[in-house]
Amino acid sequence: MSDTLILVPAGIDTYRQPVVYMREDCHICRAEGFASQTRVRIDLRDRWVIATLNVVAHDGWLAVDNAALSISAWSALGARPGDRARFSHPEPAGSASKVRAKAYGERLNERDFASIIRDTLENRLTDLDLAAFITACAGNRLDGTETVALTRSMQAAGETLDWGGRSVLDKHCVGGLPGNRTTPLVVAIVAATGQLIPKTSSRAITSPAGTADTMEVMAPVTLDERALRRVVEAEGGCVIWGGALNLSPADDHFIRIERSLDFDSTGQLVASVLSKKAAAGSTHVLIDMPVGVTAKVRSAEAAAALSALFLRVGEAIGLRLAVHLSDGTAPVGRGIGPALEAADVLAVLRRRAEAPLDLRARALDLAAHLLDLAPGGVPGEGRARAEALLDSGAAEAKFLAICEAQGGFAEPKLAPHRIELPAPCQGIISAIDNRVIARVAKLAGAPRQKVAGVLLRVQVGDRVSKGQPLYEIHAATPGEAAWAHRYAEQHADALSIAQGPR
Amino acid sequence: MSDTLILVPAGIDTYRQPVVYMREDCHICRAEGFASQTRVRIDLRDRWVIATLNVVAHDGWLAVDNAALSISAWSALGARPGDRARFSHPEPAGSASKVRAKAYGERLNERDFASIIRDTLENRLTDLDLAAFITACAGNRLDGTETVALTRSMQAAGETLDWGGRSVLDKHCVGGLPGNRTTPLVVAIVAATGQLIPKTSSRAITSPAGTADTMEVMAPVTLDERALRRVVEAEGGCVIWGGALNLSPADDHFIRIERSLDFDSTGQLVASVLSKKAAAGSTHVLIDMPVGVTAKVRSAEAAAALSALFLRVGEAIGLRLAVHLSDGTAPVGRGIGPALEAADVLAVLRRRAEAPLDLRARALDLAAHLLDLAPGGVPGEGRARAEALLDSGAAEAKFLAICEAQGGFAEPKLAPHRIELPAPCQGIISAIDNRVIARVAKLAGAPRQKVAGVLLRVQVGDRVSKGQPLYEIHAATPGEAAWAHRYAEQHADALSIAQGPR
Structure with a gap:
């Protein structure tokens, strides 16, 4: 057992990065030459994890034959107190050379991206490597061919939902416009027409709220695939957090780094969105793109370039896709932040006098465009249908039914x-x-x-x-x-x- | 005292990144909304540090009114057990927008670089931000004007040594050639001629040994400015680690990230080298650049571009600078690694039969070139002088005298x-x-x-x-x-x- 130590929980939350704490004078640090910041592979039964080592002083709180695990490392290994795990040097990340090549301006292919994604999911690449990868792709440093390759390899790394050949509608807003919380409204309207719209959303990357954050104020959003199917078969639509489904699982890792850096890249944005859409089994996708000097997409030229990339990648991976440009000069609605945006959404559904007209108009535009794009849609007729469903209260009823199916509706609370x-x-x-x-x-x-x-x-x-x-x-x-x-x-x-x- | 906690040492080595451990249910986490990975400013007497928060579970090892500091945070604050420190949100790093701009391909000026360096030294930029900065500058993404600006702002952030107007010689090898440990030989030869050559070296970035690592096998290299002056006034030369001198202090932070990423950039390489040379008070600098397909500089074109950048920046900051291209197709000497390279250096100085001829020849080339470049040098005559000093044992005597002046000579050991x-x-x-x-x-x-x-x-x-x-x-x-x-x-x-x- 010369390469083993007894595991204890450190009870330390290091967020997603697994950390292991070992005594500087333990036999493994001495035999293996481990020092702080070394990457260490820990094997326990049929699971393993690669963790960053933090060394604890010999007069510290840790016993010399123990290794303490951060919360994320402990749960990834499924460890139990008293377990004895094996420690070794991990194989070096083969894809680090691909990250370096991209940093130096070379072009990568699908195999290169697949290796980066595999090493990301296995935690072989460090957060610094991922920051380098995000930065090396920033701006327009991923071309169309690379973006298609990245999209495909991101999708292939996870599950793909199968809807039995039915048409599946979807919409996505390219962020950057505070308060633009149209998704719950669009889903309610479109589901009320009988179309299938199983919406998986993300949490905020660099914004004050993602759709999943806002929806979670009103209903549970962490559903597994089985629960998702039950909701969608019953109600035709849902608004859930995609993170629990293993759809394009590398995306969460990239997003975690992008959130910290406070920037992302055009190609990674498109790959992130479309790999999730393809993995969710979507067939007809509407991209909402607000344009304005202080929005994410700042100019007509930027919008044209981004639209072209969305259309190119969408076609390459077999999606019917349209881009809807909208006004991005000012925030939408009154609230910015999960609960405040939820209140705006509910005010529109309930046809309240104080409902923000701009949010209502945007949701109707998008629902109309999506219904026009959908199979059986007659271009130009979507708008009247959408309006009728919202004004009659059918959309409100559908939204509450979806919330109940997801686990129960709750009213937003007010900040103290x-x-x-x-x-x-x-x-x-x-x-x-x-x-x-x-x-x-x-x-x-x-x-x-x-x-x-x-x-x-x-x-x-x-x-x-x-x-x-x-x-x-x-x-x-x-x-x-x-x-x-x-x-x-x-x-x-x-x-x-x-x-x-x- | 609502924003204070009592400091305790965590005894955890997190390398250079300061980390603070706080209970999830402590009054500060609750009042300030701190969560894991939050950046926290800690003020103690006249010192402060920005640390990354790791949250400890409520049933964990930490008392609720205590905050535990990693070794680097503890020493940066000069904390003593029982000290009560103040916790707050740090001001956001103003330079993060400059890092983002560079990632998106914009050009930065001297003020921009100065703000990035200031925030780096104050630990306001995260390691992820620094990785993004390094990557955004990778390859040839820093142009000549930017490299001059970066060099100047790196130098200005630290001390500059003053040698009273005397000419100061220096040499630097652009790494990538294992075993190419010419510096101790060149310093010994040049100092033996009576020229001033106070050499500050770095530790390895991405190689198995830096000059400081190898020299440290034979003599202490961590000298402060006073000790450096004493050695140089006595012996004319030295080979010390530059890290203890606060010359271009941001460089160590960049190097730490580059080492982890296993890549650096052309512009940052030049800025790193020349900001240190300027800060060390050097006036005449020879750059040794080995070229070969598996060396750091892989082709004649790459060498020409890098040379041009060195010459341009050298001229802009007032250095007499020459570039010496050398064969980079194979390792130099027999040993690769600090002690093994030290053994090769000593074998050459001692004119042993087993001394590697290639290392000897390279050292003579460089010493000759540097003597030719120096004030009073007659081009073409340096080679004979250098050879005579090596063959007579004058260089060996000078080297041992330098080692003794630095704190005492030691023979390299053999690995077990x-x-x-x-x-x-x-x-x-x-x-x-x-x-x-x-x-x-x-x-x-x-x-x-x-x-x-x-x-x-x-x-x-x-x-x-x-x-x-x-x-x-x-x-x-x-x-x-x-x-x-x-x-x-x-x-x-x-x-x-x-x-x-x-």
């Missing part, structure tokens, strides 16, 4: 800590900076804290007087409220106020 | 674990793959383990019979020996054997 930002002068709101508003919402705790975010009290075109509230910061804790408030006060020009003649 | 790799067939050695041999040496533990590495038993052109030893793996532990051996056996073609007519 709220701070109003007053207008510094009178005038007319001429622009809203999406990026600053999104940053305020994130500093307030969104999406980690469901109730956190920003509630806009005005919109572009509104006349305001000095001191009138422009928006509210919502936070779950006083620390986060204060933190977001400090940043907001430093960026008092987040809402531009034009001072024309009275 | 050695494995011979036999020739798989008879024939003539036609090529040696630098990269594979370097990888074997690193897997054997070099440079962390001083005695580890590879000892070549043959060179290109040698005739070998089947079973004759080609090289030996040297290791400090059986685990590392076995690990390197497994890789070596999988790469039996590291030495190509041509089987011509007998």
